[in-house]
Amino acid sequence: MTVEDNLANGLIRYIDRRDGEVKTETIYGERPLRWVYGNPLGRLAQWLLIRRWIFSMWYGRRMDVVSSRVRIRPFIEQYGLDESEFDELVDEYNSFNEFFFRKLKPGVRPIDPATDSVVFPADGRHLVFADITAETSFFVKGQSFDLARFLGDTGLAKRYEGGSMLLSRLCPVDYHRFHFPCPGQAGIPRFINGWLYSVNPIALITRPSILWENKRVVTPIESPALGQVQFVEIGATMVGSIRQTYMPGETVAKGEEKGYFAFGGSSVAVLFEKGRVKFDADLLENTANGIETYARIGESMGQAIGQG
Numbered sequence: 289m290t291v292e293d294n295l296a297n298g299l300i301r302y303i304d305r306r307d308g309e310v311k312t313e314t315i316y317g318e319r320p321l322r323w324v325y326g327n328p329l330g331r332l333a334q335w336l337l338i339r340r341w342i343f344s345m346w347y348g349r350r351m352d353v354v355s356s357r358v359r360i361r362p363f364i365e366q367y368g369l370d371e372s373e374f375d376e377l378v379d380e381y382n383s384f385n386e387f388f389f390r391k392l393k394p395g396v397r398p399i400d401p402a403t404d405s406v407v408f409p410a411d412g413r414h415l416v417f418a419d420i421t422a423e424t425s426f427f428v429k430g431q432s433f434d435l436a437r438f439l440g441d442t443g444l445a446k447r448y449e450g451g452s453m454l455l456s457r458l459c460p461v462d463y464h465r466f467h468f469p470c471p472g473q474a475g476i477p478r479f480i481n482g483w484l485y486s487v488n489p490i491a492l493i494t495r496p497s498i499l500w501e502n503k504r505v506v507t508p509i510e511s512p513a514l515g516q517v518q519f520v521e522i523g524a525t526m527v528g529s530i531r532q533t534y535m536p537g538e539t540v541a542k543g544e545e546k547g548y549f550a551f552g553g554s555s556v557a558v559l560f561e562k563g564r565v566k567f568d569a570d571l572l573e574n575t576a577n578g579i580e581t582y583a584r585i586g587e588s589m590g591q592a593i594g595q596g
Contacts (some may be wrong), residue, residue: 289427289576289577290425290427290428290429290576290578291415291427291439291489291492291493291578291579291580292427292428292429292493292578293578294556294577294578294579295489295490295493296579297425299312299313299315300312300489300490301313301545301572301579302413302579302580302581302582303570303574303580303581303582304582305570305582305587306582309420310579313413313459313558314367314461319481324453328431328488332354334367337468348451352383352385353359353383353384353538354383355382356383356385357381357382357383357384357387359384360378360381360384360387361378363376363387363450363461364382369460369461373392373393373396373463374390374391374392374393374509375391375392375393376390376391376431377392379466384551385550385551388425388460388550388551389464389465389531389549389550390463390464390509391465392463392465393505393580397411397543397584397585397586398586399542399543400542400586400587400588402588402591404513404591404592404593405542405590405592406469406470406514406542406565406588406589406590406591406592407454407467407469407470407542407543407585407586407587407588407589408454408456408469408583408584408585408586408589409454409456409466409467409468409469409519409540409546409556409558409585410456410458410461410462410463410465410466410556410585411458411462411463411469411583411584411585412456412457412458412459412555412556412582412583413456413457413459413580413581413582414454414455414456414457414580414581414582414583414589415455415457415571415574415575415580415581416452416453416454416455416567416571416572416589416590417450417452417453417575418452418567419450419452419562420433420435420452420453420559421433421435421448421449421451422450423456423508426496426497427489427493427496429462429495431496433453433499434448434497435448437497437500437501437514437548438499438500438504438520438557439506439518439520439559439581440478440480440504440506444518447516447561448518448559448560448562449562450472450560450562450563451491451559451560451561451562451564452508452560452562452564452565453557453558453559453560454469454557454558454567454589455499455555455556455557456555456556456557457488457555457580458549458554458555459488459489460551463585464548464549464550464554465533465545465547465548466521466545466546466547466548466549466556466585467520467543467545467585467586468509468519468534468540468541468542468543468544468545468546469517469542469558469589470509470511470513470514470517470542470592471509471512471538471540471542472509472511472512472514472517472540473537473539473540474508474509474534474536474537474538474540474546475507475508475509475510475511475536475537476505476507476536476537477505477506477507477532477536478505478506478507479504479505480502480503480504480505480506481503482501482502482504482523483498483501483502483503483526484501484502484503484523484525485498485501485502485524486524486527487499487502487522487524487554487555488499488526494587499522499523499555499557502522502524503522503523503530504516504520504521504522504523504525505520505521505532506519506520506570507519507520507532507536507546508543509540511592513560513564513592514560514564514565515551515560515561515564516561517558517559517561518558518559518561519546519556519557519558520558520559521547521549521554521555521556522554522555522556523549523554524554524555529549529550530547530549531547531548531549531550531553532546532547533545533546533547533548534546534547542556543586564592564593565590565591565592565593566590566591566593567589567590568588568589568590569591571589
C-alpha cells in the first residue's frame with residue numbers, strides 16, 4: 289500500500305507512537321493547499337508564484353513583524369500545543385516566527401540512552417525505507433526515488449545505493465528545530481537551490497519529485513558506528529529559511545541541536561549507507577502500509593549494525 293492509497297478519502301492519517309492509535313491530521317491551511325494542488329487555477333498560481341522563493345520570503349517577513357504576535361495564542365489554542373514545554377513564556381515572543389522556531393525546556397525531549405540507538409532528528413510524521421534505491425512506490429505506485437538528484441551529486445549517490453533512509457515531515461504545528469540522530473563529526477552544509485513546493489502528502493502524491501526539486505541543505509556526518517551519514521533539510525512553501533546552529537567540523541552528540549526552520553512546514557531526511565542501520569519494526573510495518581508514524585526527537589528509530 290502507498291501513501292496515495294491512504295489519501296484516497298482525502299484524509300491524512302498517521303499512527304501516533306505514544307499510544308499506538310491511528311489519528312487524522314488537522315492540516316494547517318488545508319483549503320488553500322487543496323486548491324493549489326487540486327484545482328487547475330491553483331496549479332497555475334503555484335507554477336507562476338507560490339513555488340518561488342519571493343512568495344515564501346514575503347510571507348516569512350509578515351511573520352517577523354511585531355504585529356504577528358496576535359496569531360500566537362489562537363494558534364496554540366486551535367492546535368492544542370503544550371506551552372509548558374516552551375523555553376520562554378508565550379508573551380515573551382516578539383513575533384510569530386520567534387514562537388514558531390521556539391526552543392523547548394531542557395529534558396522535555398529525552399534522548400534514548402542506548403549506545404547503539406539512532407534517534408529521530410525531528411518531531412513529526414516519519415517514513416522509513418530499508419533500501420531506498422529499490423523503492424518503486426515512493427508515495428505513488430511506479431515512482432522511484434531519484435537519489436542522484438536528491439543529493440545533487442551522482443558520485444555521492446552511488447555510495448548510498450542499497451542504503452536506508454528516514455523521511456521526517458514537520459507540520460506547521462510541530463516543534464521546528466532539528467537535531468543530530470547520532471554522534472559524530474558534522475561537516476560543512478552544502479546548499480542545493482530549488483523550488484519551494486509544499487511537502488504535505490496532498491502535494492507529494494501529485495508530484496513526489498518535489499523532494500528532489502525543492503531547496504535543500506546536505507550535511508555529512510562521520511559516525512564511528514554508522515560510517516558516513518547524510519543529513520538533508522528540505523525547504524518548502526512558506527519556509528523563510530533553513531538555519532544552522534551547529535559549528536561545522538565539530539564533534540556532536542546524539543540529540544544535539546543542528547538548526548531550525550523558519551515559518552512553514554518542511555522535511556528532514558537522513559541517509560545511511562547499506563547495512564549500517566536496522567530500523568525499528570513498527571516503522572517498517574507502518575511505512576509498508578502507506579502510513580506515517582508520529583514520533584518525537586530523541587526517541588529510537590533503530591540501531592546501528594555496521595562497523596565498516
